[in-house]
């Protein structure tokens with residue numbers, strides 16, 4: 001599964017832990033090399049020589065030692081001291097077994113910024129490096145005092161014209177300053193010593209703070225990395241692509257998890273973040289999704305009864321039983337689109353297997369999602385390529401194989417072949433139970449997943465790397481007990497929409513949800529309808545416990561949007577929330593929570609593309625009042 005196109009590396013500053021643990025995590029994921037960050041070396045109990053030997057044992061190249069700051073343009077005696085310091089770093093590099101040192105453009109107020117001086121100092125440094133078989137890579141920091149643009153840095157390297165002096169390109173420094181990537185075309189590939197990669201959200205803030213705290217993995221932020229990487233490939237660069245990510249969240253996360261995310265993100269960059277790349281024919285394309293085929297709950301029989309009591313009022317019926325397992329297929333929908341394409345919920349009461357262990361660990365909850373995909377072998381190839389673990393459960397001889405991978409919180413994502421799904425259902429669920437009932441027709445609109453704040457970016461990357469989904473802008477939602485970060489991923493025809501929610505506040509409802517769940521998972525399932533009033537009436541008549549919304553909310557709606565009093569009353573009596581975007585309208589209501597973990601939502605989109613984020617604080621406050629749903 002090796003791919004020679006990109007040589008992969010990561011700076012040790014990117015992940016958490018002690019240096020030896022970081023290196024082990026990096027090697028285990030399969031990187032070709034690692035940059036050793038000086039602070040990591042200073043804080044380890046191992047000598048540089050021992051670290052070098054360890055890297056060799058692990059099969060990791062030491063791609064660079066970094067950083068060396070404030071070398072050029074200094075007056076005496078600071079200049080002489082800087083060169084002495086440089087010689088000592090050369091000693092360390094030789095012990096580590098790397099020949100490349102990163103030299104940043106100077107931030108020192110003592111540096112005079114004279115271009116000829118800079119060239120002369122870097123040339124002398126390169127001469128000393130060359131005498132010991134070493135090389136220097138010069139990097140323009142976005143906040144460098146005099147040099148803060150890679151075009152300027154390249155001009156200096158080119159004019160110094162020393163074989164031991166080359167350029168370091170770092171996507172953050174170039175793209176945070178919006179330097180056109182076309183300028184990379186001027187750089188000679190043999191003078192580009194290493195490429196450092198990071199993404200970041202577009203923020204309007206000082207470059208240093210932005211870089212130190214908001215760098216993230218390619219695909220997680222907003223930088224136009226495809227153009228940038230394309231320009232580097234175009235000049236014929238053959239060296240390492242090295243992640244250099246400073247991010248507080250990653251340093252709080254698990255070393256192996258962040259190392260794996262980084263590896264995936266480099267593979268994603270290699271194949272094109274925003275669009276498939278023609279040059280990467282070996283890379284399996286993103287998984288093309290055709291909808292959520294089913295949602296599987298793990299539950300005991302007693303819990304299944306409680307779940308049934310919420311599903312029936314929404315028009316679901318247990319229509320079929322699995323051929324050999326204690327698993328029931330619930331479907332919703334008879335009508336215009338026919339019974340061939342209903343909403344499917346599967347309730348798994350098996351006494352063993354993954355669903356059972358999921359129920360034991362998490363309580364009754366969603367243990368798997370089935371996504372309809374066009375190309376199952378292609379989906380598995382993409383997952384393998386991104387090192388997404390497959391899940392294998394023993395199959396009975398006559399069981400229909402449905403391959404799966406690990407998703408959020410240890411749950412599964414099944415790849416259901418879109419072309420043969422009807423045959424799959426008929427084969428796996430041959431025993432019919434109740435007939436489906438007529439009534440308002442539902443479809444799956446979105447699935448909301450909740451996770452620890454630390455995991456949020458990791459899962460965002462998981463979805464955008466594996467599937468043909470794009471992310472929506474990030475939102476902050478006010479919880480009565482703290483802020484929640486929310487972002488959605490959607491495929492092009494919006495037949496697959498997931499919303500991701502992460503909470504930093506330990507007392508927020510989202511956090512309580514995670515505690516009640518013992519981990520990340522599906523928090524709510526939203527169904528779409530064309531007639532939310534009819535669905536609300538039918539559900540209410542059949543006893544769906546609804547989340548009640550205070551009258552104040554509706555009075556405010558009236559004032560805000562100038563809606564007809566009849567519509568306001570119709571919504572108020574049904575606890576329906578409202579939002580508007582231009583002419584587009586969104587109506588939504590929620591059930592109470594099932595088993596304190598999962599609730600249902602019904603939405604009617606009248607051209608509306610979002611998720612009613614403006615109403616989330618109202619919903620959260622209403623849930624906070626329902627203490628039994630989300631106990632402290």
Ligand code: MG
Pocket residue numbers: 139170196244
């Ligand atoms: Mg850098």
Ligand code: MG
Pocket residue numbers: 446448524526601611
């Ligand atoms: Mg929702």
